Amino acid sequence: AQKITQTQPGMFVQEKEAVTLDCTYDTSDPSYGLFWYKQPSSGEMIFLIYQGSYDQQNATEGRYSLNFQKARKSANLVISASQLGDSAMYFCAMREGRAGNMLTFGGGTRLMVKP
Amino acid sequence: GAGVSQTPSNKVTEKGKYVELRCDPISGHTALYWYRQSLGQGPEFLIYFQGTGAADDSGLPNDRFFAVRPEGSVSTLKIQRTERGDSAVYLCASSLTSDSVTQYFGPGTRLLVL
Numbered sequence: 275a276q277k278i279t280q281t282q283p284g285m286f287v288q289e290k291e292a293v294t295l296d297c298t299y300d301t302s303d304p305s306y307g308l309f310w311y312k313q314p315s316s317g318e319m320i321f322l323i324y325q326g327s328y329d330q331q332n333a334t335e336g337r338y339s340l341n342f343q344k345a346r347k348s349a350n351l352v353i354s355a356s357q358l359g360d361s362a363m364y365f366c367a368m369r370e371g372r373a374g375n376m377l378t379f380g381g382g383t384r385l386m387v388k389p
Numbered sequence: 390g391a392g393v394s395q396t397p398s399n400k401v402t403e404k405g406k407y408v409e410l411r412c413d414p415i416s417g418h419t420a421l422y423w424y425r426q427s428l429g430q431g432p433e434f435l436i437y438f439q440g441t442g443a444a445d446d447s448g449l450p451n452d453r454f455f456a457v458r459p460e461g462s463v464s465t466l467k468i469q470r471t472e473r474g475d476s477a478v479y480l481c482a483s484s485l486t487s488d489s490v491t492q493y494f495g496p497g498t499r500l501l502v503l
Contacts, residue, residue: 278431307490317478319432319494326490365431374445375420375487379431 277301278366278380285385287356294341295351295383297366305371308349310340313363313382322364325349353385361387391415393495395481401501402471410466410498414483421464422482422492423456432480438464439487471502 279298287293299308310322325333325340333340341350353360363384367377394413402408414421420439424432434448438458446456453471458464468475478499482492 309491311494316496317499318496319480319482321491321493324490367431375437375484376422376434376445376448377424377432377492378434381429381431 276380277378278368280366280380280383282383283381285383286388287353287360287385288388289358290355292352292354293356293385295353295364295366295385297349297351297380299347299349299366299368301347301368301370303370307369308340308342309367309369309377310338310349310351311365311367311379312360313365315362319365323351356387358387358389361385393481393483393493395479395495395498397498398496399499399501401503403503404471404473406471406502408468408471408500410468410479410500412464412466412481412483412495414462414464414481415493418483418485418493419461420484420487420489420492421458422484423464423466424480424482426478426480426497428477435466435479444487468500471500473502476500476502 306327308325312320323335323338325342337354339352363382365382366380396411422437423435426432436456437445441461453469456466478497480497482494484492
């Protein structure tokens, strides 16, 4: 079974609007962390936001917020006020407590911001 | 400050050849990770170093792949008898310690095996 599932291969959003990128995960480990990374065409993976499984509040970092619904095993990324520079691939990833320090990534979502 | 650097940025080789890919982590970072990203997919874990030792090499696909980090800083990923299926972007990441939440990635090495 896939540990990280991103069901949206591609998404369009109008500049200045908000967009939600979906991510569901599968783990039986009670301790885990969820991450979102941005990968522009240059190829470098840029860390955006992190949510720990025991965190009570949803993580926020500037225009990024993580909608963490533990019972549904979802960790959607919300980008507010989209900018043209947000156009990129976005990857959801998980680190499980028992699995050590490796990150398991989803297949990614390509976000395209329209002017 | 300098981020994670990887050399070369691009490598073209012929099937059967040996290649080395280098990763220079952020200064002071003790944990170092290698991932492989095939076209259209997310990165897949290969190996993780804590200091000089490989703490987890469970992601290495076979014994043609080997990585070292002799002085606990720079790491080299070595691929013997390359195959066309090895073509991918090889990403390196580092974190301050093995307990650190965030892994910082380099720009990757694009390997093409002809």
